[in-house]
Amino acid sequence: MSTPIEVEDENVNASIAIEESQSVHLEEEDGETVNEDIEEPGLSKAGRKRKSPVWKHFVEIEVQEKGKVVPKVECKHCKKRYKYVDGGPTSTLLLHVKSKCAALKKERGKTQGMLNFESQESTNFSLGISGPGGGYDHAKNREIMAKMIIAHELPFAFVEYTWFNILMKYNNHMFQKVSRQTIKKECMKVFESEREKMKKWFKDISKISLTSDCWTSNTSVGYMSLTAQYVDANWKLQKRIISFIDLAPPHSGEVISDGILDCLMKWGIQDKIGTITLDNASSNDRAAYLLKSNFEGRDKLHFGGLFFHVRCCAHILNLIVQDGLKVIKECLFKIREGVKYLRKSPSKLFKFGEIAIAHGVETKRSLCSDVQTRWNSTHRMLKSALHYKTVIHQYAMRDPNYEWEPKDVEWDEAGKICKFLEVFVEATNIFSGTTYPTANLFLVETYNVKKEICEAYRSSDEFLRKMSKPMFEKFEKYWGEVGVLMAVASIFDPRFKLASVQYTFRELYQEYEVVDRIKEVTDHLRALYEKYAKAVVNSLNSNAATSTSSMEETSTSSEALSAAQSRIFAFIKEMNGESRSKSDLEVYLEEPPFVPEGGRPFDVLVWWCQNCSKFPILSKLAKDVLCIPVTTVASESAFSAGGRVLDDYRSSLSKDMVELLVCGGDWLRAASKSTVLTLQQLAKEEEQLEVEIAMKNLSMS
Template sequence: MVVMINALLFVKEYVGREIMLHELLSSQLPSQQSEAGDTIPSVETQTEEENNNVTQKRGRRRTSEVWQFFKKVKRHVKDCTGLLGKKQRVLSFSFASNSSVVSSAEEQYLKLLASGYNQTLIREIIAKMIMVHEYPFNMVEHNWFNILLKSLNPYYERVSRNTIRNDVIKVFEIEKQELKRYFKGISKLSLTLDLWTSNQNVGYMSLTAHFIDSDWKLHKRVINFCQLKPPHTGVAVADATIECLISWGIEDKVVSITLDNTSSNDIAAKAIMENFQARGKLFFKGHIFHIRCCAHILNLIVQDGIHAIKDVIENIRCSVTYLKKYPSRLHRFGEIARQLSITTSKGLALDVATRWNSTYIMLEHALVYKNIFQQYATRDANYKWLPSKEDWEKAKIVCEFLEIFYDVTNIFSRSLYPTANLFLSEVWKIKESLNIASKSEVPFLKNMAMEMKKKFDKYWGDCNMLMAIAAILDPCLKLKLVEYCFPKIYSTSEAEENIWKVKEVLYDIYNTYVLEKSSSRIVEDASVCSTNERESTGSIVSFGLKVKGKGRAEFQMFVGSSHSTQLVRSKLEIYLEEQILMLDYDDTTTKFDTLDWWKLNVLKFPTLSKMARDILSIPVTTISSESAFSAGGRVLNDFRSSLSPDAVEALVCGGSWIREFTNM
């Protein structure tokens, strides 16, 4: 109470001083003249006039000297005709179209919400958010999530997990129909297929479509992520694949399918190819239909080599396992590193049995800390796996040998996978490295290389037609790379035979595209006749005029197709005879995109560019399908094992489509 009385007395005293100061200024302030000679009235006089004109109610006195330089005007809001009938709306936001923060998807929804709040649109946004970011359905029932949305807009209505699940299914179906319509404009596409078992021991099949659009951009779409009932035989995989293709309406557009190297996948690829062949929809006579995953082959090759030298790296693996088992051991290991002024930024890495590149990383990191292992052994009596000097020397040799394989694996395993034209040169370097190591005087390295060479010859002993043709379609490589590296991979007789096979298949595939053109009555590269020449010439099938008589029409078509074939072949020969593009590979800033080059040369090589677009879109690895399993593992975790198959497919496939569309 005392505090309140003191506060009131302070306010009374302060207000009294302000009134006295105002009266003093009013009595001493004279009338002033403006630059134009007009008299500026005093503050008190001006206030009385404005109060009498604007309102009868006496307002607050204007005591500040600044009112000598301002004039109060009558408010016009109530009488403004532009605001009549207008009501206040819910607050909305707009962003500049060139904002780097706001994506195109955000701009689209902000424009839709600009006209007012829309609960249906908000539910659609929440559904897509759950699909893209793999949130659980019950997120919409969290109290603070609803508090957040309610505070952003009081019109928001809370929804249940079942409601948002149904919304996700609806969004998935809408996106699927849009993608189906988009696929109608794609002439050819390729597939990657892989199998995966969830933590609930449920088998799933992932099917991904790959294609290059009219703007020469490489795309992939996960078109299927479904349960596969046991047994997972090759026939069962083939049936599920064909059923999926039919449901999408793309069963007549598949050029190739890429799978892992298992016997069941070989059976599946054969069954699918026979189905296409029976319907007359097997492209390129099946020369490049079944593609074996190169990343998987490379993993098998190196795994055989590491198995042959398991005794060499056993002590290093046991040492890393021992140290990483307890944090106290790692802490002591780090203290020794600091004493020796050795950075621990890399850290110790333990390998995984199924991933050879993890073994390479383990050895590489351990070599950095080899001196620390020696010091640690003197401080821990239980540590009994100290590698010898000979073990470290062998590990260094193994790392130097596996470095080329590690680099190639990184190229094969890129998330934004490269086009197929880049792999032939990498495979050639692998074979050359194996040939050198197999002649080494170091016994364990020679033994390792010989085991790896056996596996290489098993899978890549025959000519890989896709790699060769894709390399030819690279303007920086062309046929020169095939002629250069085949003698390094194969024997002299085998190299000559394989080069001849590649040329034969190249022209065979090319002629297929030429016949497609001629069947649509278009003669490529033919000079256009003038109007007078067209009128004076008889009925010519090539220009779309009617020909009387079925036999004569077929003959005219044959003549036109043979004529166009000759012209198109001359274009192919021109491309092969042109000098290859020389790039400065020592310059790290040099970047060359094969797809961009073909985009710029479509008019020059119309048929060849179409062939390049279909061939270069074929993936040589199943990495894209395996990435769907990563998403599947997050969706089907230990806490969400009861999700229905249709919900899983909607979350995995629909999420991938939206991410691809919005570049997230």
């Protein structure tokens, strides 16, 4: 009985029957190759016309072997040779054409637009496209499907979808259907495997910074996210969600600290925590105090506890701006309700666009509403409303039901505050950057915010003074004492060094305070450096002692130093003590600032990576400081994933399965550098008012 096999070639689709009972007479030849151009045989020796499509890729040749002429076939593309018996099966030749010929694959890739996956070395992520020997591996295929479900947040039932299975079967007839229960177990295996990899990575990390936040799901279950941030051995900033667990109410400081400690113990990183970033809730303050006491009691409080509790800068900015927006709450209410009214009806939007065209107002800008708890969306709403100020006025004159047009004085106040908030938008984009910016960037942004508030506070405009007063008070409450962390981190930016602190402190503090404030920062920096230097020396002495002990054990017959040699070594040691070389820190601060070439984007971690051999001790301190996050954005991003995983259709997932999908998805996406479009990103598209389309239709009529 024969089995048909579909063969797809560039211009040929044929079915070839391979006799299962036939013995294969073909054998791969590893000898030398020749580059002769031989005509393609169209007939066999028996005179029959060859129908197999493989003969488009092979030619018959004759070679000398041990004094005899031996017939063989040679691949036209890679010149590989095989023994061949005339009239015999062509299954080995077919296998070569379909999967073994690299030259043919390369040629087809140029014309067929085949997908090229990044190498494992460049992504540190195995896509696992083929199994051992290039054949089909059902276990590997199941593992890849599990990773796909975790990384892209798909339901387990996805593997049972009819058309998914049709697609898989079409691509490989050996594919076997997988049930949702089987893939669920496979997801668990993948999660455990990835967690073990993470544990091994953490063993080589000296300091880890944490961020944490709490969230309540649609099922009213409270969850806590814990994120680890660190700089890896290649000086790349990394972020991983290491825990997404449920918390029993109430979410007190004791409950939060116990949950964090339990997670750290499971990961084995309880002695590597340098800082933890939390928002300004009182329960978080209590949790930070308890954690700090625990680490201090075990003598594992790094940086001398100087940076241990970091307050979320994005949260502080939000509090400051919300206080400022209260002065125009009536204007905001009118604009917000007016936008809602216009967006409810396509006919109203079309009429609005018609008026915009008539008055020469650019219609490409969207007319968007806001989320009241997100001040940056309120700022965006204000900008769009100000752009359409004339159009809103004309529309209100034509529609008697539109009753939310702001007064002229309200428009004026909205314009002032919209311009004023630009610096806050820029600072928020830096603080909440999706690429998790390094800590050296934050001091300058804090300075810009303080400068803008102070200028408004000293302004002759009564409205600006009234608006900035509560903002100034809130700034002084949280940032009156600019954190030492921001100042020290800014010094590690080789473009500015001490100049960043000297310049910004003159604006942030009173003149009589500046010198003492700068001295305080430099004293802290030197103290930290000395601790790191001492730790390095102790490590070297320990290694040297071990080496000396080993040498004494293995070289008992070596001669002792003579008295003269001993005196010479003592003299050298004394000279080295008298002429002490400058420390890494002193050399770094005395060198002129680094100037990037050609205005290229500057990456502070790349610079330290290139100079770590020059500053062996200081670079260790820089690595640990620059990775400290000043916002909880990393942890809050987990709640977006949690909201997608725990949607209305999967709200009954177990807590362990939720952690698997949230944490495992984060690990796989980070390793493969892939992204998932979030619900928030999709919502942004819905905020857009496509006035431009209506204008084009109108202008043609």
